[in-house]
Each structure stands twice: as structure tokens, then as C-alpha cells.
Amino acid sequence: MRKYEDLYRHKGLRNQLINVLREKGITDEDVLDAINTIPRHYFLDSAFDQIAYEDRAFPIGEGQTISQPYTVAYQTQLLQIKKLDKVLEIGTGSCYQATVLAHLNARVYTIERQKKLYEQNKNYIFKNKYPNLKFFYGDGFEGLPTYGPFDKVIITAAAPFIPPKLIAQMKVGGMMVIPVDEANGGQRMLRITKTGENSCVEESFELFSFVPMLQGKNG
Template sequence: MIDDAERQMQFLYTLRSHGVTDARVLGAMETIDRGTFVRGLFAERAYEDTPLPIPCGQTISQPSVVGLMTQALNISPRDKILEVGTGSGYQAAILSKLARRVYTVDRFRRLVREAQAVFDELKLTNITAMTADGSHGLPEQAPFDRILVTAAAEDPPGTLLSQLRIGGIMVIPVGQSDTVQSLIRVTRSETGYDYEELRPVRFVPLVEGLGQD
């Protein structure tokens, strides 16, 4: 049996070996236990670097991808962040350790409810979770310093881009849902948007409307 300390060392080693080198991001991922967000059948695989199924046909992303997406946002402690796609709540919990305020939305009420229960358990008081159509963002709270989208769009949605502050960064997977997608970092400038391709990824598609669950 691997004890908790050794498992944690292996977990952090895997993150580093996949390019997650930012000390603040690694610290946040060490603090937030992925096992808290993986229930049921897959609980024993919570510390593997692999995506796992969660309710409503969604997934919890593999930790190295979570780390790389978080690192790409280059978060500062004063930032206000929008996350589109709460899922298990794991990514939002990590963001909450790095930013001033995190707004996270998901189209499935059940996922928001279950994630909120974990946030409460962990006393993460700077996260606001709500059921909403993430493709529309959260205009009433815009502009955001950072936006993270955990579902793939064919193109970065204009609605979300418009909710970025000047100098703000959005990280989003882009591509057709049934092929490999690219993780893109978009930086808003005074004159427009700069796009940078980071790496191939695979995410569930960004779907409009609310879910049935």
C-alpha cells in the first residue's frame, strides 16, 4: 500500500514531468485533494493522471491538464475569474487558492449542487457556483481578469471574449468535438485579441442551454 505522503509526492512529480512548473499552481494542487471530488467507483483512481467519469455524462479532467490550464492563465491574487463548466468543482477549487474571486457556472444543476457541497466542506468561501448556460458567460459580473473554459468550442465564443478585461486572458479548448482539439490562450489587448496555441487536448463539447439533470 502506498501511504498518503508517497502518493502526494508521485502526484506532484507527475505534474512536474508534464510541464506544470509554476510553484503557486503546484502549491494549490497539493492543497486541494482530488480524491474529495471523485466519488463512487472511480475513487481509488483519483490520483492517477487520467480523466474520470462524473455524473451527467461529464468528466473530471486529468490533473496535468488542469495544472497546465491553470498555469496558462497566469493568475494574480487580485484576479476575478470566470470558469465555464464547473463539473466536479476540482478546477474551481484550485483557482480559488490563486485568485480573489471565482465565479463558476455549469448547465447541470446536479453538478453545481454537488460541487457546492464540497466547496462548503472545504470552506472555500470565495467561489460563487451557479447553474447557467456557460456559452453566454456571466455578463452581470463582467469584465473578468481571467476566463477558463473546460469544454471545447469550435471557435472562442465572442460572448465570452467580450467579457474579458483589457489585458485579460482566456484559456479554452478549441476544435470539433469528435477530433483532437487545441488548447488556446487568448489575450485581450487594446486593439483586439492575440491567440496562442498551447497543446493538443480532448474535452467534452461546449453545449448551449441548460441540462436536464
Template sequence: MNFEIARKRMVESQLLARGIKDQRVIDAMLKVPRHLFVQEAMAANAYSDTPLPIGEKQTISQPFMVALMTELLELSGRERVLEIGTGSGYQAAILATLVDRVYTVERFRPLALQARRVLDSLHLLNVNLKIGDGSEGWPEEAPFDAIIVTAGAPEVPAQLLQQLAVGGRLVIPVGTQFEQVLKRVTRTADGFQSEQSVGCRFVKLVGRAGWGIDD
């Protein structure tokens, strides 16, 4: 399979056709080899219009959702970005090609270790990764210019809002365990402004500021 051709087709049919316009995001999606972030047996499906399982009952998001969430952050290139839910590492790789520094948190050690291996193989050395409760963010490194949450939460965690810099944007799926709405929250000097984007469905954000393990 020619993965470069598959990537170009993915961008044309799934991103451009659905209104993704940020050229930097488009270039990143063309550059990052998505097939390296999925299980080898699923590499042929890496550029299909669907999420894929990556182990630990987690998934790699469909390409359009990765592009949309990244575009909603409105990144210029110098930001420090926090990602909650490293998963396969693909979203972190996209961010790493676009910003100065990425901080990413993953709950599952096997996923974190695998993501680190792939990121290192691509020489994406501007990604800091730790294993822990992502719902509480990474307070030691706050504030962040942007925060992206790749798991559905019952509400926007207050801990993450407090770690957002003034002028920064947080993108997160919010709703039930089975259906969410993608929200963007911008921090202003006076507080927070919230906007809704599209309906979506993510795995649940588990942690002290998210869903419980048994929910």
C-alpha cells in the same frame, strides 16, 4: 490509501516531469484533495494520469490538464476568474486557492450541487456558482481578469471575449467534438491575440454559443 503521498507523486510524475513550472500552481495541486471531487468508488484512482467520469456524461480532467490550463492563465493572486463548466468543482477549488474570487457556471444541477457541497466543506467560500448556459458566460459580473473553459467549443465564443478585461487571458479547447487544441486568447487595448498550446480532448461545450444538445 495515503492520499497525501498520492498527491505528491502526482505532482512529481505528472506535472513537474511535463514542465509545469508555476510554483503557486504546483502548491495548489499539492494542497487540494482531488479525491474528494470524484465518486467514492473511484477515490483510489483520483490521482492517476487520466480523466474520470463524474456523472451526467461529464468528466474531471486529468491533473496535468488542470495544471496546464491554470498555468496558462498566469495568475498573480488578485484576479476575478470566470470558469465555464464547474463539473466536479476541482478546477474551481484550484483557482480558489490562487485568486481573489472565482465565478463558475455549470449546466447540470446535480453536478453543481455536489460541487458546492465539496467546496463548502473545504471552506472555499470565495467561489460563486450558478446553474445555467456557461457558453454565454456571466455578463452581470464582467469584466473578468481571466476566463477558463473546461469544455471543447467549435470556436471561441464572442460573448466570453467581450467579458474579458483588457490584459486578461482566456484559455479554451477549440476544435471538433472529438479533438481540440488548447488556445489562449489575450485581450489587448487593440483587440485579441491568440496562441495555441497542446492538443486535447474535452467533453463538448453545450449552449447557445457552443454545440447544440443534438450535435
């Protein structure tokens, strides 16, 4: 059984990470506080303990990664989370991004298509601290229609297109943050605001690099 410890050394490294995120343009103090509070090393294999607070992605198995802290902060900042927002997350992965959202007092519904990763999250260490976080095994392109509509939707994988079923599950006035493949490589971060039942406004932001968003379930 792994022993989880959040030491002064870890807290000091998180403080350094927050300085890096500020330098890169993250300004939302609530987002920064969440990242400064949540022990990222808990979401990684213990072999990564010494480097868990470097601003980069790490493998978590099944061909997936835990996103770099800047990416987590960037997407979360774009979402403009408000207390009790109902948030659909596509791609649970390590559950780090979902934990940041839950720490911001959102009601988080997170889907994972990789059965092994979904099963691992049944032992989620913060289950009692964040009862506002619900886990689902399924196809992210399908969303969770029975739990919608959602105030916010976040996709944590490279989408080949904007999934229409996820737009349909958003409330009018709701937002989606999604990295979408570009022809010349990489993904453009988009924020889509639903302005009516059949209308949306799209904003374009920086380029990123994500693992691909795949259809169906695996496992």
C-alpha cells in the same frame, strides 16, 4: 453521509503526482502547491479512492468528467493567476478546477449547465475555506455579464468556436484559456489576450481531448 479523510497515503500519492506533473513540464510552483494541497479524491466517488491520483480523467456523472491533473495544471499555468484576479470558469463539473483557482486566491465565478451537477455542488465541502468561489447555473456561452468584466476566463470543455460574449466580458489585458475543436479531431489549447476593446492576440499550444461544450441549460 460520506466520511472525508485525507490520509498520509493520499498525501504520498499527491507527492508522486506532483513529480509526474513536473516531468510533463509544469513549472508554476503555486499551481503545483495547489494540486499538492487539495485532496482530489474528495471530488470523486469513493469507489475511485485508490486511483484518484492517477494522472487521468474520471467520470463524474451526466456524461461529464473530472479533468486529468495535467490538464488542470496546464490550463491554470497558462492563465497566470494573480491574487484577487476575477476569474470566470465555464464548466464547474466536479468543482476541482475551480478549487485550484480559489486556492490561488482568485475570485472565482463558475458556471455549470448540468442542473444535477450544479445541485451537487451546493454541498461543496470547502465552502467555508474558499468563500471566494461562487456557483452559478446557466449557459456558459452567455457567461455572467452582470458580474464582469473578468481578468481571466477558463473554459473546461471542447468549444466549437471562441464565444464572442465571453471575449466581451473580459477586461482589456485579460486572458482566456480555451480548448477549441480542430477539424482533424481533438482540441487545440488557445490563450487569447484581449489587447483592446475590439482586438485580441491568440497563442496556440498543445492538443487535448475534452467533453463538448454545449449551449443552453440541461435540467
